[in-house]
Amino acid sequence: MSKLHIMAAGTALALLAAGTTAQAGATLDSVKQKGHVQCGVSTGIPGFSSADDKGNWTGIDVDVCRAVAAAVLGDANAVKYTPLTAKERLTALQSGEIDMLSRNTTWTATRDTSLGINFTGVNYYDGQGFLVSKNLGVKSALELNGASVCIQSGTTTELNLSDYFRAKKMEFQPVVFDTSDQTIKGFEAGRCDVLTSDQSQLYALRIKLADPNSAMVLPEVISKEPLGPVVRQGDDQWFNVVKWTLFAMVNAEELGITAANVDEMKAGTDPNVKRMLGTEGDIGVGMGLGNDWAYNIVKQVGNYGEMFERNVGKGSPLGIERGLNALWTNGGLQYAPPIR
Amino acid sequence: MAADPREDDLPSKPPVWNDPRIRALVFQIAIVIAVSAFGYYLFDNTLTNLEKRGITTGFGFLDSQASFGIIQTLVEYSETSTYGRTFIVGLLNTLLVSGLGIVLATLLGFIIGIARLSSNWLIAKLAAAYVEIFRNIPLLLQIFFWYFAVLRALPSPRQSHDLGGVVFLNLRGLYLPRPLFEPGFGFVFAALVAAIAGSILITRWASRRQEATGQQFHTIYTAIGLILGLPLLTFLALGAPLAWELPELRGFNFQGGIPVIPELSALLVALSIYTAAFIAEIVRAGILAVSRGQTEAAHALGLRPGLTLRLVIIPQAMRVIIPPLTSQYLNLTKNSSLATAIGYPDLVSVFAGTTLNQTGQAVEVIAMTMGVYLTISLVISLLMNWYNKRKTLVER
Numbered sequence: 165m166s167k168l169h170i171m172a173a174g175t176a177l178a179l180l181a182a183g184t185t186a187q188a189g190a191t192l193d194s195v196k197q198k199g200h201v202q203c204g205v206s207t208g209i210p211g212f213s214s215a216d217d218k219g220n221w222t223g224i225d226v227d228v229c230r231a232v233a234a235a236v237l238g239d240a241n242a243v244k245y246t247p248l249t250a251k252e253r254l255t256a257l258q259s260g261e262i263d264m265l266s267r268n269t270t271w272t273a274t275r276d277t278s279l280g281i282n283f284t285g286v287n288y289y290d291g292q293g294f295l296v297s298k299n300l301g302v303k304s305a306l307e308l309n310g311a312s313v314c315i316q317s318g319t320t321t322e323l324n325l326s327d328y329f330r331a332k333k334m335e336f337q338p339v340v341f342d343t344s345d346q347t348i349k350g351f352e353a354g355r356c357d358v359l360t361s362d363q364s365q366l367y368a369l370r371i372k373l374a375d376p377n378s379a380m381v382l383p384e385v386i387s388k389e390p391l392g393p394v395v396r397q398g399d400d401q402w403f404n405v406v407k408w409t410l411f412a413m414v415n416a417e418e419l420g421i422t423a424a425n426v427d428e429m430k431a432g433t434d435p436n437v438k439r440m441l442g443t444e445g446d447i448g449v450g451m452g453l454g455n456d457w458a459y460n461i462v463k464q465v466g467n468y469g470e471m472f473e474r475n476v477g478k479g480s481p482l483g484i485e486r487g488l489n490a491l492w493t494n495g496g497l498q499y500a501p502p503i504r
Numbered sequence: 505m506a507a508d509p510r511e512d513d514l515p516s517k518p519p520v521w522n523d524p525r526i527r528a529l530v531f532q533i534a535i536v537i538a539v540s541a542f543g544y545y546l547f548d549n550t551l552t553n554l555e556k557r558g559i560t561t562g563f564g565f566l567d568s569q570a571s572f573g574i575i576q577t578l579v580e581y582s583e584t585s586t587y588g589r590t591f592i593v594g595l596l597n598t599l600l601v602s603g604l605g606i607v608l609a610t611l612l613g614f615i616i617g618i619a620r621l622s623s624n625w626l627i628a629k630l631a632a633a634y635v636e637i638f639r640n641i642p643l644l645l646q647i648f649f650w651y652f653a654v655l656r657a658l659p660s661p662r663q664s665h666d667l668g669g670v671v672f673l674n675l676r677g678l679y680l681p682r683p684l685f686e687p688g689f690g691f692v693f694a695a696l697v698a699a700i701a702g703s704i705l706i707t708r709w710a711s712r713r714q715e716a717t718g719q720q721f722h723t724i725y726t727a728i729g730l731i732l733g734l735p736l737l738t739f740l741a742l743g744a745p746l747a748w749e750l751p752e753l754r755g756f757n758f759q760g761g762i763p764v765i766p767e768l769s770a771l772l773v774a775l776s777i778y779t780a781a782f783i784a785e786i787v788r789a790g791i792l793a794v795s796r797g798q799t800e801a802a803h804a805l806g807l808r809p810g811l812t813l814r815l816v817i818i819p820q821a822m823r824v825i826i827p828p829l830t831s832q833y834l835n836l837t838k839n840s841s842l843a844t845a846i847g848y849p850d851l852v853s854v855f856a857g858t859t860l861n862q863t864g865q866a867v868e869v870i871a872m873t874m875g876v877y878l879t880i881s882l883v884i885s886l887l888m889n890w891y892n893k894r895k896t897l898v899e900r
């Protein structure tokens with residue numbers, strides 16, 4: 165029995181068992197009591213969530229978990245990670261095995277409305293793309309008729325792929341694997357002509373190839389993949405904490421607050437900054453946290469831009485442009501409601 | 505029972521609450537009620553909890569469009585088919601690999617099991633080594649081994665190995681020509697059925713004659729001749745109403761023909777080889793359980809070793825072999841769910857994997873999947889029990 169089925173059975177059991185259901189406030193209390201945030205991440209996507217040989221996790225999704233831990237517990241390191249494949253992740257969240265899921269998960273209507281989970285925001289705007297071996301000589305996805313395509317099961321990728329090929333009246337053969345490791349191995353072994361996934365993850369998987377230069381990402385982006393953290397439905401307080409953690413990081417970038425200058429800014433006079441960093445008002449207390457919640461996030465994890473550049477941007481092997489993920493003030497989509 | 509002296513001593517029948525039969529009945533009814541009530545409680549509680557957590561329930565999803573592709577489908581399937589259809593497709597793929605696996609594992613297992621008892625030292629040791637190696641390596645590793653070994657060894661589609669331009673082998677699979685039946689081919693099938701029926705009748709007649717007169721008849725050769733010959737003659741007489749669709753390289757891959765995907769081959773090889781190791785041991789135990797005297801008696805009667813094995817040893821050994829063999833068949837079927845690790849689209853991968861994930865209806869999907877494995881297992885058990893009954897000792 166794979167982990168997924170044990171978990172699925174676990175969900176079934178949890179649901180069968182006596183009448184405990186999600187209660188507002190339950191998660192925040194239990195996190196404070198445990199002293200750590202149990203965070204679901206991927207089994208290894210460089211730049212998003214991957215562990216080094218010492219077991220230290222890094223990545224943009226990992227930083228969201230760390231920011232939540234900083235806001236709630238005042239310590240960004242108070243996180244325990246549960247690596248999950250695409251198939252396992254939603255079940256793990258539903259069954260209560262993790263407190264939050266931060267694992268390149270696409271926000272879709274079905275997931276948000278019928279699975280008992282809620283998306284709290286978007287930490288990376290992505291879209292689906294194709295990775296092909298260079299010696300195939302293909303320049304566009306439109307030349308892929310009849311190709312074998314490696315995909316990971318339990319993803320939106322599976323559905324988009326079918327839709328795209330059907331719309332373009334092309335044929336394909338799906339080769340479906342459970343983990344990203346097997347998917348990339350299958351691609352490398354030549355089982356398929358194309359590997360498809362969210363574009364950012366293609367860049368991440370490409371650097372896992374023995375020779376990253378042997379493969380290239382095609383220009384077409386065939387879907388919208390807003391990736392973001394997810395929590396269980398029915399606990400509004402915890403939902404707010406995770407949602408506003410992300411907003412705080414975006415607002416911090418917009419206000420120019422960084423990990424380096426946060427102490428200096430805190431002493432300043434800008435009322436927006438003061439409200440956010442808790443020297444004025446009681447916003448943190450209203451959320452069930454301390455008023456220094458946002459200060460801790462920025463001080464220990466940094467603002468959104470810092471998180472981006474460090475993990476997937478210029479400061480990382482992926483070297484991805486900000487693009488859609490630039491602040492709205494710079495022509496991107498990252499926009500957060502004001503903290504007031 | 506007048507013979508029991510106490511009966512006369514008893515003044516009257518015991519009161520109802522002391523009657524053991526009535527008591528037993530009451531307890532059983534109480535237990536059935538308690539178990540059903542508990543079952544109902546669990547069921548009701550699950551529904552309430554699912555609803556409270558905002559998780560959709562019910563089997564309505566089986567009618568919605570699946571929108572994902574499946575690489576191997578034994579029945580008509582496309583992205584516009586329903587989730588219910590993905591269930592059927594996955595189920596058939598599971599049955600395909602388990603069915604083929606059971607046949608191959610049985611053949612291989614019997615050969616190895618008998619080989620292990622061979623008086624030829626080398627053959628016996630090779631068989632022993634086979635059993636020890638394959639029985640002791642985890643099946644999942646064996647599946648990965650065969651899968652990636654197969655993939656590594658094969659060329660890309662453009663450099664396919666081919667056999668007379670008819671059969672092609674590459675990384676994407678083995679491509680066989682597909683028979684296209686033309687009108688009239690039905691008669692060939694009819695001839696085949698007639699030949700099989702005829703063979704059965706001849707076998708019966710031959711064994712009756714042998715019992716009565718002791719005369720033997722070459723049943724096997726006659727049957728083979730009949731089963732091959734009759735359809736062939738019909739086929740030729742009708743002017744060969746059959747065409748072949750050959751696989752051909754179009755774009756990236758071969759199209760047409762019958763593709764056998766490497767996932768199926770790897771899984772089948774791994775399952776058969778692994779299970780055969782267990783079956784070999786069962787066969788060996790079964791044969792050893794037949795007393796040595798039987799062999800000696802058969803030899804004394806002048807039966808050759810081959811005939812001794814076939815007519816004396818195996819029929820008796822079968823009684824010992826069948827029950828544990830049944831468990832191996834059940835194991836193989838359940839182990840086939842490891843398919844999902846290498847992307848073979850079996851029930852667990854397609855239905856309890858992708859469908860579960862796209863719909864999120866874990867309780868329903870897992871319940872259906874468990875139901876399937878339970879049913880398959882029960883059917884195998886029933887068939888094997890029936891076969892076992894036929895083979896048990898019939899005293900004459």
Ligand SMILES: N[C@@H](CCC(=O)N[C@@H](CS)C(=O)NCC(=O)O)C(=O)O
Nearest residue numbers: 206207208249250269270319320344
């Ligand atoms: N964003 C898509 C796809 C996410 C996804 O799972 N992508 C794969 C890329 S191959 C992945 O991250 N796998 C890592 C793992 O399984 O640990 C979704 O939410 O369904």
